[in-house]
Amino acid sequence: MRDLLSDDREALRLANGEIESMEQPYTTLSERRDLPDDKVIALYSANGWSAAKKPQELLSALRNSHSLVSAWIGEQLVGLGNSLSDGYLVVYYPHLLVLPMYQGRGIGGRIMEHMKLKYRGFHQHILVADGRAVEF
Numbered sequence: 001m002r003d004l005l006s007d008d009r010e011a012l013r014l015a016n017g018e019i020e021s022m023e024q025p026y027t028t029l030s031e032r033r034d035l036p037d038d039k040v041i042a043l044y045s046a047n048g049w050s051a052a053k054k055p056q057e058l059l060s061a062l063r064n065s066h067s068l069v070s071a072w073i074g075e076q077l078v079g080l081g082n083s084l085s086d087g088y089l090v091v092y093y094p095h096l097l098v099l100p101m102y103q104g105r106g107i108g109g110r111i112m113e114h115m116k117l118k119y120r121g122f123h124q125h126i127l128v129a130d131g132r133a134v135e136f
């Protein structure tokens, strides 16, 4: 029998611009550009990234990225990654961060998998790593 509730949820997810349900329960990836300013700043602040101290520049930079992928658990923004690219051969991944309490659950990896799929076939994928995350 058709599950009306889950069909409606799926329609709502698509309407909200969500692009991929992740294996981890309740976590979804989105390419929406209209990220709530306060949630973005909270994510950067929680990770101690200095860009949080330049909110307008940070928000403009993210919106101007070639791709912007965010991870959500319900209404909570739990992770984010962006890319800069020439659109054909080279892609560069400047920002990738996950809320500390959600780190180590596969969210950062899923954001990168999505990016790699999106830019498959490009000759150069350049990831800039924080010193504490070089292995990642």
Ligand SMILES: CC(C)(COP(=O)(O)OP(=O)(O)OC[C@H]1O[C@@H](n2cnc3c(N)ncnc32)[C@H](O)[C@@H]1OP(=O)(O)O)[C@@H](O)C(=O)NCCC(=O)NCCS
Residues within 6 Å of the ligand: 047, 095, 096, 097, 098, 099, 102, 103, 104, 105, 106, 107, 108, 109, 110, 128, 129, 130, 132, 133, 134, 135, 136
């Ligand atoms: C680095 C970060 C984005 C990874 O996201 P995450 O959701 O915690 O990572 P995942 O759970 O998807 O882990 C994916 C893999 O990377 C490894 N990994 C995760 N964080 C790591 C770190 N800081 N250093 C080394 N390896 C790391 C995991 O062990 C896992 O490996 P496995 O697949 O072999 O088990 C996240 O920990 C974070 O936001 N850190 C603070 C900000 C930062 O350093 N950003 C990275 C800039 S390059």
